[in-house]
Amino acid sequence: DGGITQSPKYLFRKEGQNVTLSCEQNLNHDAMYWYRQDPGQGLRLIYYSQIVNDFQKGDIAEGYSVSREKKESFPLTVTSAQKNPTAFYLCASSIWSGVSSNQPQHFGDGTRLSIL
């Protein structure tokens, strides 16, 4: 079955440590997204990528980095510069056909990141 796989399900970070969240999709989608979910705030966009080797900052990119070396993969690194990383992180993907695109996003099961 096609879908989006996020790993790990739970992740703990020590002070000053960088951690990487994995997101893999086998839907052959062009676009991939990373969202952060905090209680009472809905989802906020961190980074997105519409094509391999290209990505753009979202609304809350500070303290995060991404790469898009393969169409299927869009890992998110939470760096030590992110001072409040405790949150639920969701990866999504969609078909992208340009500005007229209207395809909904499909989501993974998420990763819960906590500080030790």
Next chain:
Amino acid sequence: AQTVTQSQPEMSVQEAETVTLSCTYDTSENNYYLFWYKQPPSRQMILVIRQEAYKQQNATENRFSVNFQKAAKSFSLKISDSQLGDTAMYFCAFMKHGSGNTGKLIFGQGTTLQVKP
């Protein structure tokens, strides 16, 4: 900038009854899409229904329907014959269409719905 507001943090409904979740949005765009996503306790986001702004007809998916009022910038979700499996957090989301569209979704804060037996 676009914003999406869900003014009901929590709601409850008896099984088999009907419930309506509210969503309002603010935009200067004329072309856009609106979505309702469901997030059950498992935390996976599931698309429930979507509406194209240029369509006057309200979208319907089985027990789920929307009341889209473009002039009022309102997009409510009606769940008929509520089932225990409908218990979840529901998010309203906005996406631009046309120039400036990045595929980005703008989400509301969510409404937690509890279906009671």
